[in-house]
Amino acid sequence: MDNLEIAKIFYRIANILEIKNENTFKIRAYRKASEVIENLTQNINKLYEENKIKSIPGVGKGIAEKINELIETGKLKYYEDLKKEVPESLLEIMNVAEIGPKTAALLHEKLKIDSIGKLKDAVLKHKISKLPGMGEKTEKNILKGIELLKKTNQRIPLYEAMDLAEKIVAQLEKLKEVKKVSIAGSLRRMRETIGDIDILIASGSPKKVTDKFISLQFVKEVLSKGATKSSVLTNEARQVDLRIVAEESFGAALHYFTGSKEHNIKIRELGIKKGLKINEYGIFTPLDLPAKIWQVGIKNKNYDLSQYFKNKDKKCSHIKCKLRSDDMSELSLTGFKKDKRQEKMIGGEQEKDVFDSVGLPFIPVELREDRGEIEAGLENNLPKLIAIEDIRGDLHVHSNWSDGSNTVREMAQAAKSRGYEYVCICDHSKSLVVARGVKEEDFLRRVRQIREVDKKMKGIKVLVGSEVDIDFEGRLDYPEKLLKELDIVIASVHMGLKQPRKKLTKRIINAMESGLVDIIAHPTGRLLGEREAYEIDFEEIFKTAKETGVILEINSHPKRMDLNDINARAAKEKGVKLIINTDSHNTMHLDWLKFGIAVARRAWLKEEDVVNTYPLEKFLKSLKERK
């Protein structure tokens, strides 16, 4: 059982417990464990062997025992028993908008609904509106939700969402009521796929902005519309959420709306420890509490503060104070959030205010996933992330010698105009016929032609390479004699993607151990939304990459983004060198670099972790040293 499989089981357990109306914190514990395991850069089986399961944050005695059981037996009795009470197909209906755990439980109990098919049937027969708490509108919304699910059950790839969001932002920027506008949510964090598009606006006239927003041309349907928050569906059936706040709250709102949810929770928990309340409107502190309250509070764990508030009416009696330490650095006020009259805002115009208030440095958006960034920040140990300007060359671009649409010269010129010091033309090898792979008889002619271009080009070094296929048995697609003519050999798998994990791993390892390969391109072969990654043993791949000095690629092609963030981070931690290439097939594709950089930043990579940040001499030297 690997990390993802185990994470999935805990995720499902959380959903079942939710339907069973279990303790919400227990549910949160399972959900948290699921997320942590999914984001782990180490193989959980290895942690098991080393007896380190309990060292995983969010995993205590109970969940650790369940992980052990899963690894030892491949099964979990607790989970099997839960499934008997709540059929798994019932979890499916929670994917329908408007249906959460409570509604699912109700539908299951009263109408024996346990699938989307039966749900639709019940709607059409108007059985749902007769249930308590349900009405005609709910029934209609459920039907709409079912239809919408068919259209939007897939997350949008990052590039598609970015394109749409930028167009919407451009329209919103034109409105005179709009003071500030920003993309937020997972899109701002540059996740590889996006659920819906979040946009934040600062404005003094939220109502006017909302009205204009919902009447923009791309809007097909309004899903909800309130004073400050509205959701619409685009013509392509994509959801766009708009939130409007005052300018003074823009920073806090941007932080909150950017997330991730888990990151936000941790930040707010830090706030609580400091006696602060952090929400999307700002950072707040209790107002005008006389010093003696703190002293009283120390003696009495829970103390009714109402008598000390300005408004001494009964409505304050719900405010209780609990002091956690005598220096006032940690206290919590229960009920405080319900009484806004006593608050004092101490920040929130800038996103930085939020981090300042809890003693953190500014955390780059790509890191905000609760993958250790808060702990690292508290220790002042955040990495200085790689930036797009750090890249000095693109080592994986195609020309019209194979399936690219531009000439060598045009590709080189385009790379130069982007300020690169070097570029490597890597066309496909002979076996990849669909991509017009370069035949052996053309091989040397191509090398000579690229060398010619290099001689004539000023201001950029044009290197000769090839993207060489790894065949079904792990052999390279050209003989050694030809490969030695090249500056760079990139090896990749394009065929036999469905071979078993062991075999695929061995093929890639063979290529790395040949002594002829510099880079492994798109190591997992996935195409977002089209093709799953093929299965390989990352532990083995990283180990061999480290031993042989072969570089692993982060491919910037927006459908690939391969390695992904988690694997790239794991590779770096194992001491593997990485490279960010675009796999361009025309000059425009060179702009894809931003997606590769996004992956690298989400993987916590620094400039020195990525070899194409090196100046040309150092880059070439590093290749030679390896050989």
Added chain:
DNA sequence: GCCGTTTTCGGCCCGACTGTTTTCAGTCG
């Protein structure tokens, strides 16, 4: 179910919108 810079008990983020209700539960992010 997890966790602890006084805690092994008693906490656990915070708010908007909708629909069905006459004050709030459910859902969502």
